[in-house]
Amino acid sequence: MRIFYAQAHPSARSGFPHAGPPYQSGPRPHRPGSHAGAHPLLASLPRARHSPRFPPARRAAIVPGRNPAPNSARRPGRVGGAPAGGVAGPVQSALPAGGRVPTSAAPRGAGAAAPRALSMWRLSRALCVRAAKTGQLPGPCKRPAAFMSTLLIQQPQYAWLKELGLREDNEGVYNGSWGGRGEVITTYCPANNEPIARVRQASVADYEETVKKAREAWRVWADIPAPKRGEIVRQIGDALREKIQVLGSLVSLEMGKILVEGVGEVQEYVDICDYAVGLSRMIGGPVLPSERPGHALIEQWNPVGLVGIITAFNFPVAVYGWNNAIAMICGNVCLWKGAPTTSLISVAVTNASGADGTHALGPWKEVFSPQPRPWRDRIIAKVLEDNRLPGAICSLTCGGADIGTAMAKDERVNLLSFTGSTQVGKQVALMVQERFGRSLLELGGNNAIIAFEDADLSLVVPSALFAAVGTAGQRCTTARRLFLHESIHDEVVNRLTKAYAQIRVGNPWDSNVLYGPLHTKQAVSMFLGAVEEAKKEGGTVVYGGKVMDRPGNYVEPTIVTGLAHDAAIAHTETFAPILYVFKFKDEDEVFAWNNEVKQGLSSSIFTKDLGRIFRWLGPRGSDCGIVNVNIPTSGAEIGGAFGGEKHTGGGRESGSDAWKQYMRRSTCTINYSKDLPLAQGIKFQ
Template identity: 85%
Template sequence: MVKLPIPHQGPGDVESRAAAGARRCQGLLLAICLRLSWEEKQSGNLEDYEETVKKAKEAWKVWADIPAPKRGEIVRQIGDALRQKIKVLGSLVSLEMGKIFVEGVGEVQEYVDVCDYAVGLSRMIGGPILPSERPGHALIEQWNPVGLVGVITAFNFPVAVYGWNSAIAMICGNACLWKGAPTTSLVSVAVTKIIAKVLEDNKLPGAICSLVCGGADIGTAMARDERMDLLSFTGSTKVGKQVALMVQERFGRSLLELGGNNAIIVFEDADLNLVIPSALFAAVGTAGQRCTTARRLFLHESIHDEVVAKLAKAYAQVRIGDPWDSDTLYGPLHTKEAVKMFLDAVEQAKQQGGSVVCGGKVINRPGNYVEPTIVTGLPHNAPIVHTETFAPILYVLKFKEEEEVFAWNNEVKQGLSSSIFTKDLGRIFRWLGPKGSDCGIVNVNIPTSGAEIGGAFGGEKHTGGGRESGSDSWKLYMRRSTCTINYSKDLPLAQGIKFQ
């Protein structure tokens, strides 16, 4: 692991970082028992990176020789170690990222859950035995680890996304090299310390799960490094495109989880008792800083006014405050830059014909707090509607027909998550079918956010096409060989070719 970086003042100067943060930070860090060293408060440099990669590659040689079920046992122990510190880790996520405490704990729970999933998977991964057309021959698929998996994660989920990648990559036989966001460096160090202790207690090198802390120079080095057998990147579409080009230039493998401009569609037959809390959670949860946040809400014209009125009333009841307070539902944005993006987007929405129903302003209190915002009156193809702003702004739009609104859902460049609310069985299956949603996550009567770890997570188009977590996403962390074994004394050729 490289040198510990200077902690950034990211989330929110929450209740003035000097007040609320200092009030609990010292006790929190002591409770975690991670003994974080503050002697060298600086980011790692490229020399540190080089040393870390070498150690990770050496550690992989040890890890790859361990049978998959035994690797699963180590991952199980990692999950248990995270369970033991779930509340203090959740508090640290809340402190450094700015999300409310219950979401911070829930994020660590995701890592625990995917560890449990990976343990079972460690006894199931493998390829088929295929029928050979040649007598005395066996045809099998052999799956082997790719080697070293680089994982670059974003600030908004500083624990869970690494967990999705590392737990699956590890049972597949890979070593991991993690670069977390610079603004959530304490979380990265804390998680890595927990994992390293489990590895070392099992007399395994801690470098199997290495950490590099640094800025864009480290990320660029990872993207260009041919020793990085797979690079998993979570972040913006803009940066993801640059990463993809650098990895492809060396014919490397990448797994991209990028932006999402997600929509909820509400038909006239929808159960509004489901719609209102779903739209609220999807648009306001994590202060709009999820890649699966609902940014567009399409309402059938017959229920538009009713839903907007009920939603505005619900917005007015959102409890805003210190994310460590158990009564808080909505905390600050992560950085001051995010506040500026929020204000710019609201202004653009007004200029393009939108009306702010509620919110739209900065909250007068210490920290990066803004009002959760609803904007109506914009056309479906307004430029700002097609722009992903990582902030709690929900654009509410009217529609008349199913066909047009399905097309509007699909017309944005991203293709991550989507939801409809309806009781029409035929419409549900049309939504799931080839002319329905073009997203990687397609929901019915639930919001766009809150995915379970058992299903593959990811999206299409400018979302990058990557898949993490459940289903068969394990295949992305392995390489496949088609193997033919001749156990006869003859040499028949395929397709009946005679070569004599």
């Protein structure tokens, strides 16, 4: 998977015609901070302490539209105050020089004065509050445009974001309490390139504090029996169910995938929670027969400790869920760093309110309104709090290269799960291996579909369409190569071209839309570069190939024919909806072509020949981690292990026995006799 960590602020802006269904806040069963209803099996466990920065006596209730000072106003000189280059490096390399995302915007026309004046009023009022409380003025604002522009979260049609605890300014560090002393970033909606909200990232000091708290939390969590850990994961799944629609809408808003895919991604986290609950009563090793009388061999599995999880932008919820749910029932604590461009999703999934029920901005007194507000709703952290467990069991450090590099080099991180590009994954693997650590890598994929002469074309065409165009070609399992037997090549290309012409493009929230934008402007540039390179190498664009004339990062889904099977561009993973189509003659030839790329994630054939199917599944067939028959390359279920070979990294997540990667194994020999026989019949007397 290729990760684009940042995007330039667009010069052209547009409105967002539809913000999705209105969401209503349901009644809260318990007041924030209450432990009534905590699971009785865990009632005796120590309660996580409140952070001294957010004491219960200073809980806040804030009226929308009358915002207290943002975090930046309480911390002098820290608005965008990360050092130059602080977010450049192996885990975040797509930023412009200096390490910051430009935030200036073109004038919005005559109607721009009112919202800008309102933003200026809010900032000035916040500065006054800051000065009155501390007697100090904040340092110079290095990113004024980020605070003066109109954010989507300020607009009434996006009020549902507050049900996830999100506000204009959010803190991106959670370790039992909320904080963050790093750079402030603004996240954007790919469908219109409008700014959504701001998140303060973690500093290296925040990271150090969080790791210490996570290690302390592990001492509590590891002593809880696995089935009881499964009960906590079940509650997390139930909490996600309650927020599935609104959280899926946030995935669509910030990542750009269509709403059904956004909701489906949250459902995948729910599913893996259900799976993990059952697994919590099944994990363990065998009792093996010993050759020595009065002896037993036992295989003992124990948690590794702290699992670091670095996720990509394209599945900002599901991939974390795969790792989090399984790691938790195995007895591990988790430290999550999501992609900076989907920081709001990371905050919302973890908990968008303080551990004591305060808003993420901090301990503001109830000077505006004593009424509770929907942003107090929480997900993972609330489950931990209600069960009197340390919040650092599921920690969060939003950040860039400094945080990712720290995780890779930190010996206290016992396992690092990294999802991203092969290029970055190689650097991560080297850093982890240098300290003899353990890594779980889910990297790139250059996936192929093969259709033989006996294939059912009514399955081939929709499968190729979904695999190539779903999520706008931004899945790691996206089909990028389509091999067609020469006898059906022209007919399939003709059918596929007609199907592409009927793809409904538009706002990701519209229920009838099947195709949304790319995630960033950088992705659009890479798309155009790949199309031009394909033309230079002899390819013919039979459909698409251009940027759409509409707001946002929309490109035309593209079909290219006429390339050689080993063309350089066809062997390069481009995270965009480009499908390269090839002719082949026989089975041996096309099986070899499938395997000749460096990646080995997903593959699929379409045939009715039973012998061919089992040759495809056998040692001389596909060399991928996912080997399908008569279905697309994408759309894996959680019950099987997910991952690939070669440059895909070799890691396995989700189902089957992937849980073993989150544990360490010990072989134990127990002598319950009064004698001391040695193995292999050795006599040592």
